[in-house]
Amino acid sequence: MPTPQPVRLRTSDLLRLGGSGLRARPLRAVLSALGIAIGIAAMVAVVGISTSSRADLDRALAALGTNMLTVAPGNTMLGETATLPDDALGMIERIGPVTSATATGRVxxxxxxxxxxxxxxxxxxxxxxxxxxxxxxxxxxxxxxxxxxxxxxxxxxxxxxxxxxxxxxxxxxxxxxxxxxxxxxxxxxxxxxxxxxxxxxxxxxxxxxxxxxFDGHATTVYTRSVDSQVEAVRSVLAPTANPESPDEVEVSRPSDALAARRAANQTFTALLLGLGAVALLVGGIGVANTMVISVLERRAEIGLRRSLGATRGQIRTQFVAESLLLSLLGGAGGVLGGVAVTAVYAGTQQWPTVVPLWAAAGGLGATLVIGVIAGLYPAIRAARLAPTEALAAA
Known part of the structure; x- marks a missing residue:
């Protein structure tokens, strides 16, 4: 007589099993999901608020001309005032990262x-x-x-x-x-x-x-370039404007506001990483604690399912699926809460409301990782329970 093979659980079966475990203890599920939601909301809000603040800062710094450089004639080796070639403006406009260039000439x-x-x-x-x-x-x-x-x-x-x-x-x-x-x-x-x-x-x-x-020679060339390429553009402006005598060209240095923008970006990034790590850790511990208690309270259910033919793999999969659902519920609520907090705070500061898509996707992705990690140990522990041991303990 052939050995019966265990039935493979479909995705719908796993979702139904995981959901039934959460519905059986709704208050505990809500509180655990709330812990994750608060952590993810904090992470999304930090990203959203910092990005909104950065957008407002970028707007203010753009008005200060962080990406504008000027080119002017310097002095020759004899100490006389040099002149820019007639085609200096046209050559500068050909530089890839330069978005616009124009000139004035002194009469x-x-x-x-x-x-x-x-x-x-x-x-x-x-x-x-x-x-x-x-x-x-x-x-x-x-x-x-x-x-x-x-x-x-x-x-x-x-x-x-x-x-x-x-x-x-x-x-x-x-x-x-x-x-x-x-x-x-x-x-x-x-x-x-x-x-x-x-x-x-x-x-x-x-x-x-x-x-x-008027002799037609530009005395000041104003250029705008891509923010991330300002220093690179500056390094090639002089030889581009006057290839024969680049030493006779004066180029302004990038604005101090550009350095301020980068410092602000680094600060926001450090804040995000620190708070996000703490939030994920707290949420993961909450889910793990909930799942461990769930295993202890559901020994009878585990023993009954094992005695009816459920394999250890199916038991593990059931509890991991339950942990994933719990984490996903908290993660979705956290993302929505983070977006709401960002919108309210940005509105009070008269900032543009900006929540990057990667922050929302990252929040949900992080909750799934948390769900797997937090649910793995309780799932393994549940799968190791022998049917007779589980039923006797119940």
Whole structure:
């Protein structure tokens, strides 16, 4: 007579068995799941709050120009002021991580006056800059009133005033430059990232070459690049802008705000790892304690199932499945709780609410790992009980 083979439990059978064990003791299951939920909620909330805070910090630091670098001509070996090549801007724009680049050029042979009655030497310290049309977007400037230069006005006698220049000149409809009147078409707000623009009168590149004998050489190139590549971009800016004489190029160093951002990121990461480890440890101990007690209280059930033909493997699988369900219940509640805490706290701080997908997935994944580890010992212990021993102890 052939030896009967044990029936293989289907997934639905395991879920039903595990769920029946939890439904038999609902209060204990809820309290154990609550312990896991609190731990996972704390971990998700830390990730969410830190990520939301980081998003707000990134937004504030972006306004400070952490990814903006400037390129300017330095001095030659003879001590004279160098010049950037005509194609310097185009070459810089070809650098991979550079997202945008624009330039201004100082017009040295003309001064700006409020009227044609002012003596020639009284310039008021205002500078005249030829500007590329994409200057505002790159340096983060905004208009206080009027309009910015466009493809049409950049070719004709029209200017835009920096904030300080407008204050010094007053509310004038036009300024006098190089023996010609130039219409004021706009006024800029202050530009924190490029304060030199505040004291400048900006004219179109083509108009400067046509009316003011501008030589067409950029005196300042503004670049924006990918945050993670700022240092790498800085290292190649000089040889890219002037391959023949890179020593004659001055490149600004990355903003101190970039270092502040990285320090903040490291702090958030350390906080996450520390609190997350504690939360997982506490949750795992709670599940293990619940499952050990469950094994002790259910010896009669274990003995009866073994006497009816259940194998040790099936007993182990049953208790591991029960532990997984318990952990998954707590993990799902913890993820939802963590998201809710993040949303409430971020709202009170006027931050954007950001909970990374990996944090929610990681929380659920962590609970599954906890469930397996915490339920393994009680499951093995239950499987080792002999039917007669289990029934006698009951």
């Amino acid at each position: 040295t042979d003309a001064n700006v006056y409020r009227t044609d009655r002012i003596p020639q030497g009284e310039t008021g310290g205002l500078s005249l800059l030829a500007a590329q049309l994409d200057l505002l977007a790159t340096v983060g400037a905004d208009l206080a009133r009027g309009t910015w230069l466009n493809a049409a006005t950049a070719r004709y006698p029209a200017v835009v005033l920096g904030a300080s220049a407008a204050r010094r000149l007053g509310d004038v409809p036009a300024v006098y430059i190089g023996g010609r009147w130039y219409t004021v078409i706009g006024v800029l707000d202050r530009v924190p990232l490029a304060p030199e623009i505040d004291d400048a009168v900006l004219i179109g590149w083509d108009a400067a070459e046509t009316y003011l004998a």
